Amino acid sequence: MGKANRVCKIYCPIWCDGHWFLLVIDVIRRQLVYLDSLPSEDDRPKRLRQLKKVAIFLEELMDSDDWYDEPTNPRIMCSDYEIKEPKVTRQDPGSNDCGLYVAQWMIMYHLWNSYEAEKITDYSRMRLAVDMVLKYHNDKRMEVIQAALEY
Template identity: 40%
Template sequence: MLSSCICFEIHDGGETLIDVGDCMCSRGALLTLVPKCEIVDDVLNVVVRMLTNTSERQRWFLPTSIMQAAIDGRSMTSGNMTSIRNSYMRTKVDHVTRIYQPMWCDRHWYLMIIDVPQMKLIYLDSLRDPHEADARKTGMLRVALYLEGLTLGKTWLSGEGALRPRFSAFEFEEPDVPQQEGSSMDCGLWVAQ
């Protein structure tokens, strides 16, 4: 799947097999693409980078570092935030239409989509579990609040009178999606697709 989406750069004598700018995958990371193995975030970050490079500027595909910072309740360095803003958040916040964020909770990947025009937090999960849904949605709210905090200030807006989206006030939507087998560990592949 990945080979059809991104250019592989093989480094002779090294472990880095995929290099797409600020995202790299080692041989070990790519070995997580085997059945019944947890896909590591490096693989998803390469997919995020590839989608960012080929998508409309109004769509943000965010790396897992945003989710990790939001869940852990920590701030990013100004250098990291500048790099993420320049690389992934390529339009003003009042012009963004959709935000895609891979999410991780209790050894499981799922996808959060923020649909700005519809004011929805879309929860896509290939292994829905009613006992885990609250924790996963809480993670989504943390990311929404984190993004609101990151996008404070006039530099994030297109001009005077522009309104900043209040992601954390959006309603949840849970579309029916095909479900994986409980022991398959296919959630990472599912999120990448």
């Protein structure tokens, strides 16, 4: 991962009561960015508590000198950061697309510096699946490619 004092953003997918949402810890802007494709006024307090728990956990984890180039580097105190909730594309009620939105947000921000994700379609599901299978970090990548070529 590298040293904490060189990190700009930390992406933390969070699973809470059968639903995925994303916490992005923006170290540069000192913000906790809360992205939720199916927000709920009833579930919001619990999800925000989960978000804060993760921020506190990461803060505690990164308190060690081992995470920094120098022991004098300032610590990441993300539990004090302001919570931002940008408007994002919403999933269809009754769908199970929350995890796909989380994956899209991580990919889109990395590529385009934006959390604007497209509406989930069969095409976007297939594209994400193919991307995940063919990425260099997949240990089975070459087996899948070989099997596809043989087929």
